[in-house]
Amino acid sequence: MRKDEYSRSEVVMELGLLPGESRGYWKYHAPGKWFKQTKAIGKINNEKATLLFDSGAEVSIVDSTFARKVGCYIDDSQKQECVGIGENAYMTEGRTKIKVALAGSLVYYFDAWVGTLSGQEAILGMDFVVPAGI
Structure with a gap:
């Protein structure tokens, strides 16, 4: 197989990965080390x-x-049990429609669950990321 067999354009750089390595991940697993969230x-x-x-x-x-x-209207007739880190169950308080603006000009109207968070105002999961094309 040629290195450019599946490429749609000229190959600029070729990476050789060792067995067990993945591009974008740390080489050694460090369970006690915390990584900053983006x-x-x-x-x-x-x-x-x-x-x-x-x-x-x-x-x-x-x-x-x-x-x-x-000023969100929270529909408390809808609740969702979620499982997060550590397999702890988490019950949302309801559901609401929000307007999310990214980069100043990308605007999305979206239904999201409502719950207690710390460290951020929202967690945008795959139900937002995939339809938004992020």
Whole structure:
């Protein structure tokens, strides 16, 4: 097989990976070491918000205190049990529609679950990331 057999353009760089290595991951697993999460600043309902894009989350959650602050109507007849890190069950408080603005001009209207969060105003899971094309 030629190195450019599947390429649509000229190959600029070739990477040789050792068995067990993956590009973009750390070489040695360190269970006690914490890694900083990548967060973005955007707007939810025209208010500045810290957003965590979580490819490991199936659903998106907006912080309940923040949702009330920005005037979201919370439908408490809908609740969702979620399982997060450590397999602890987490019950949402309801569901709401939010307006998410990214990069100043990309605007999405989206239904999200509402729950207690710390460290960010929203976790945007795969139910947001895939349809948004992120």
